[in-house]
Amino acid sequence: MQLLHSQYGKSAVGLLKVFRDGDRQTVREITVSALVSGDFSGAFLAGDNSNTVPTDTIKNTIYALAHDHLDSSGIEPFGLKLAAHFLARYGQFQTVQLQLEEKPWGRMMVDGLPHAHAFQATGDGIRTAVIQARRSHPPDVTGGLQELEILKSTGSGFVGFPRCEFTTLPEATDRIMATRLTASWHFREAATDYPSVASKMREAFIEVFANRYSRAVQETLYQMAELALERVPEVDQISLRLPNLHYFPYDLGRFGIPNDQVIFYPAPNPHGDISATVSR
Amino acid sequence: MQLLHSQYGKSAVGLLKVFRDGDRQTVREITVSALVSGDFSGAFLAGDNSNTVPTDTIKNTIYALAHDHLDSSGIEPFGLKLAAHFLARYGQFQTVQLQLEEKPWGRMMVDGLPHAHAFQATGDGIRTAVIQARRSHPPDVTGGLQELEILKSTGSGFVGFPRCEFTTLPEATDRIMATRLTASWHFREAATDYPSVASKMREAFIEVFANRYSRAVQETLYQMAELALERVPEVDQISLRLPNLHYFPYDLGRFGIPNDQVIFYPAPNPHGDISATVSR
């Protein structure tokens, strides 16, 4: 028997950092997962932990480094700092994979003005980042966005598909399109402004979703990625997953009420599942 | 043995309605639970279903009535319509309880402008309503709001509490306060503008949360309810539940880093749980 591959670390490390600038405060709440690999065969084969940095230490490190290194430049630079620390500090780590998520706290509007220290969770999706670092190589940085729930009530159809004995789906030229977007974008090299890239990504995705007629979820996905790649030179590859969260017309004709595309029911399971990666 | 109380119906009936006004469209997505009571002893004691309107019929009715009766006046008027229909249509129903939830779809901003038919889930919380109707009585209407996640990074403390042998909590004059607000407000009689009441409620809650120093979650809760009652004469009673979602300082002093109220960890379980009802 042989150990082909292994990885260990700490997942779901949550932290909130408060930034103070006079009376004005800002918060960032992130969750970090740090998984490392290297030669840990001693632990696996002989219960020898002399190389095994405890996952509790990994957790403490995340909190400690957040104190000085998490800032407005976002989760990617903090992840890079963490990864560099882990590789420098522990010679037995060969690779470090960090997954970071940031909860979307927005400044609360009170009396029409943004408040100095009160915040509300928004629906702007969870910002994500993945840092893949290995010794003697430049780290690999991927930004992302997930849990963004969007829907359009028109501007979408699905026709011209092949039919067979198991096909019962009617064609539709005007249907509801809804999804919970997951996106990730790979940086060709270290970027200077990660939050700005994330904003441009989101804007491109939203703009395509809202403004262009969708003949297939596939087409919309591709156009989202294409527009984002056009606008963001720092990124060389984008992956998108767009589950097709179906809203089907409820058959009211049975009750003498017109089936006029007014009343739909959400059918979360089963759902369509479309994903692709687009590169330059 | 005797049947003391019973209730049956359909829960989790989800529907989306599309409203069209020229090119501009609006969506409302709601979930309805309809539970009825009456003399159903035949079904319970003898398996006699001759009085038992199928829950499937209850479901169909919700979709059918939504086609003509769900509109911009909100979930409370639609619930009242549904309840009146059930009582009028089925003599065996003595009470009808409707619970309605509305998902916060907001209009998508594209290029800085609200879009005509694209929407995004917001973090503005889920609007709720409960309609309690019984034959020969005016129905009872309660509006509400839940899943509103709010946090302030200062302006909150907890001191002066009693200490005993099991007390280890330190006093705090500047702590983080975070909650997932659940509120309900009872109407003294039918109102004319339910959405406007909901907006005023939310504004009052938010204003107190953001602007007033909190010496106890209890005090903040009371002030929220008090201000809302002052501003909304249609409402005679408000219930609030404010779980105290703790963010505790992570002890960095162990690593030679100052414990300067910068790094906190979220501790969802266990959590404080504070609720109260305030009336005129």
Next chain:
Amino acid sequence: MQLLHSQYGKSAVGLLKVFRDGDRQTVREITVSALVSGDFSGAFLAGDNSNTVPTDTIKNTIYALAHDHLDSSGIEPFGLKLAAHFLARYGQFQTVQLQLEEKPWGRMMVDGLPHAHAFQATGDGIRTAVIQARRSHPPDVTGGLQELEILKSTGSGFVGFPRCEFTTLPEATDRIMATRLTASWHFREAATDYPSVASKMREAFIEVFANRYSRAVQETLYQMAELALERVPEVDQISLRLPNLHYFPYDLGRFGIPNDQVIFYPAPNPHGDISATVSR
């Protein structure tokens, strides 16, 4: 404005206790919520916490008392002990409500034998208890069971129901019946063996569910409660909630395959919702 009602405390306090009897060990994992009421108007109206026992102290107390008082007599006696402690220790508490849940850890079978110290979560549902205690009154004890998922593939039907313009449900003499049972049983006075009562309750519920033809979920619910009341004299009232988790036949006739009650799809939302309370 006046404070009509209030309650506060700590929710979701999780703990695991290990019992050692020579080499044989046993574990109990419970979650406790403790909510108290009394005159806390000082905290609500004036931010005066001098009466407000911190929820953190409530949490510490639960852990501390578990060390000596949680044992094989179950969650009800431990809840009674906790409630008595809270009332005796803090004069400002007028009522104490405890909700306890126990996770179903079962002894692991290894090589066909029960293991001395290894356990596996079972599907036997979560045992619950609610203790309502108020000063100068005997406490009120309710046992319970929830999250018990059961299904029968025959022995259930639904016919003879009224039809109207919104009825599309066909009659069924042989359908699938599935539910996620929630039960609670109220003790007329303190019992001597709570775990035994819980076992008898479960057995009665299961026996009725499995062995008797169900003409309505209502009928089955009533018979479950009736049989349990017959067998357990300590209990004077039983409440049951049986959501009707639908499994509908998938229409295969469209593909030339017989619709012979073989292939069903689960339709979790919407679901029927039937509850009742039966007493002596």
Next chain:
Amino acid sequence: MQLLHSQYGKSAVGLLKVFRDGDRQTVREITVSALVSGDFSGAFLAGDNSNTVPTDTIKNTIYALAHDHLDSSGIEPFGLKLAAHFLARYGQFQTVQLQLEEKPWGRMMVDGLPHAHAFQATGDGIRTAVIQARRSHPPDVTGGLQELEILKSTGSGFVGFPRCEFTTLPEATDRIMATRLTASWHFREAATDYPSVASKMREAFIEVFANRYSRAVQETLYQMAELALERVPEVDQISLRLPNLHYFPYDLGRFGIPNDQVIFYPAPNPHGDISATVSR
């Protein structure tokens, strides 16, 4: 821009099949996700759906084939049948990936006997399978198990690990070990009895977990995989993921109660995360 990779299909297709053998019935409830790839550039680049088999058709196919092909030989053979059908029926599919999950319905015990048609969800974990099929290649079959919650109250420790400035974890020679096991096993070629392999896998995992002292989660993981590989020649590779679900001693010393390893609290977040793949 170019389409690097894409995949689409239907996820979360749930179905229940009833098997009848005289009075004795059996149920299997599974959830299937079917994702396909091939040349769908027409849909992505030009909204041309002429190759795009609707995900609704994929769903119908799963239900239709389940009628004749899902049986007691388990989810792997059914997945193989489905994959072969998809490749044979639709020339545009180059690969088919099926993920199958089976809910653990166990026969209900009534009066000490297994019942003919009543079932209860067990805690035996969810059986899984992944079929990777591509045109002109033998399909790749992986079986699996997940959501198996296991805990041992002794027989586990963690000592001898490296310490640094961020290490605060004490050594432990007797701690609680708990996990929610996820396993997958890859078949070197088509097997004859998939359920039997799954049983042997589970037994090997459980036996190691229960009977051997664990010096590290890593060691236990490796021994689980090693024993399973020794016993099951059909399998050439096993992957395991064992999150370390911490139960930490609650510090009762602060209250004058001995810290004697009796009272623990569950600390689900953050958690350790250990995974590895072991092969022959």
